[in-house]
Amino acid sequence: MKIVVLGGGESGCGAAYLAKKKGLEVFLSDKGAIKDHYKQFLTENEIEFEEENHDEERILNADWIVKSPGIPKKAEMINKIHEKGIRLSSEIEFASEFTDAKIIAITGSNGKTTTTSLIYYILKNDGLKVGLGGNIGYSFAKQVADENHEYYVLEVSSFQLDDIQNFRPYISLLLNLSKDHLDQYNYNYEEYALAKFRITENQENDNFFIYNKDDEMSKNILEKLEIKAKMIPFSTHEKLSEGGFVDGENIEVNLKDKFSMKIDELSLLGNHNVANSLAASIAGKILEINNESIRNSLMTFQAVEHRLEFVTEIDGVKFINDSKATNVNAAYYALESMKNPTVWIVGGVDKGNDYTEVEDLVKRKVKAIVCLGIDNQKIIDFFKDKKELIYSTSSMEEAVKTSKSLAKNGDTVLLSPCCASFDLFKSYEDRGRQFKEQVLKANGN
Incomplete structure (x- = not known):
């Protein structure tokens, strides 16, 4: 099978490396200049590549093309790939085909990096074998190639979700929706929102979808979509019989059993981080992490760089x-x-x-x-x-x-x-x- 990877950054190099390790024929192409440390990585791993050029004939002769999320979906080369009917995937789609690990995937307009890092921290703190990747800056594909994790916690953007076919997280999480990247979605808010909801499109009834009950656009989209996964809401505005909510000075999660914690004990500041902590706690409870371990993680987690x-x-x-x-x-x-x-x-x-x-x-x-x-x-x-x-x-x-x-x-x-x-x-x-x-x-x- 001939694999072509478009883009020579973190996700592209990781995808090319995984393809090489799996014995597939791989070629990486970047229309721009590739950073020196990535060039060195490709050379050391004997991965053929080109930069500041796209060999159109070779690219369009591929069986499977892996596209970096930074490449606009309206780019001329992408149109030609679609015209030829070649399978076009994101790195998260490509890598997920080579692992049986349980994937916890997080998307949303805001709070993705914080919540992804927090869930990873909760799992890691509990002693689970877990990898962190996706849009957060670490290649998921490279970890699949080199490491043997039981879980992956992935930050996932709409651009990555645009290029999935079979990607199926064990737990998917949609934090919130607001108008962002509309230039890539024909200035249509609903089109952008539907791209985010693709995180749950391949899930089955043995999977979980955590969503924000307070989010107006999510409510509108959920009225139109049929979600197969078990849906678990969180809210900072209303008490819920099942899911996560705020009760006075506490956050509460009510699933098989209950989890409760004082808001002023959370390490993260701000109302939005109360919502992020609720979402992360629900993921922890689904994975049957005990209350004391979740509480300890929420108290000791340090905010990510560049976010408040x-x-x-x-x-x-x-x-x-x-x-x-x-x-x-x-x-x-x-x-x-x-x-x-x-x-x-x-x-x-x-x-x-x-x-x-x-x-x-x-x-x-x-x-x-x-x-x-x-x-x-x-x-x-x-x-x-x-x-x-x-x-x-x-x-x-x-x-x-x-x-x-x-x-x-x-x-x-x-x-x-x-x-x-x-x-x-x-x-x-x-x-x-x-x-x-x-x-x-x-x-x-």
Whole structure:
């Protein structure tokens, strides 16, 4: 069988490596330049590859093509693959065909990385043999090739779900839905939402689907779809006879037996993280992890980098890195959890953002807006009648200096950009690290 892998990043190299280990004929092609450490990996493992080119004839002669999630589904080469009827899969689809491990797959518009990391931590803390992968930055395919885990906890994006055929998690989890990546879904919110719901399309009645009962779009979609998996809801607004919910000062999970824990004992801050902790607790209970072990994990888990990450305090001003907030809904959660007057750093590549969602929070909680991007006009135009202090900056150094000069003792400086990072940075991680570097520099470190 001839396997062609498109894209020479983490997922592409992992898929090519798995194909090679399984004795399949494999060729990797990347239209851009491949990073040196990935080239070295491919060379060391004797995987044939090309960069800055697509050998169309060779690609279209494949039996199975594995596509990296970063390649747009409307790309010319993807259209040609579909025309020829060649099977086109994501790395998670490809790798899942070579393992019998139970997969816990997490998707949603916001909170995926935190919840995926938390579930992995709960399983690992309980002594289970578990791998962490998918959209979180570790290749699932490479782990399947090299390791022998009983469980995999995978963060899964809509782009990865677009290219599945048989992918069937033991537990699937859809945290929430908000308007994101609409440029890839014909600016149609329902089309994007349906892509997320593909996480459960191959599940059977011996599988589990955890969903957010408070989420409006999820409710609408569930009225139209027939889900075969056992559905378990969670809610922060209403008590449930089965599932996870908030009861006064506690989170509760009611399945075969009950789990209860005080909200103020959770290591993660913010209302949205109460929901994430509920979802993770349900997964733990399905896997029959005992209450004490789940409680211990929820108390000791450390927040992931770039997601409401405390950086330092300078002259009584807290600096928070939430660079992973690449859409308005994610920034909403960050702003909602702010307790003090906030200087908000926002901006980047706009993905069709509608800022009305955060308008009220900005009026109540934000004392100044510092725009960070090549083109800040849309943000300035939206907020100019609502906030007196709005500044435009075009580098992280300038944004941090401006924010520091505006913040007083007791304030918070929050980087929660609402936007993609690619105008000024390589990635949201690069943006977050530069923020931390500039903040520590401003503190004389």
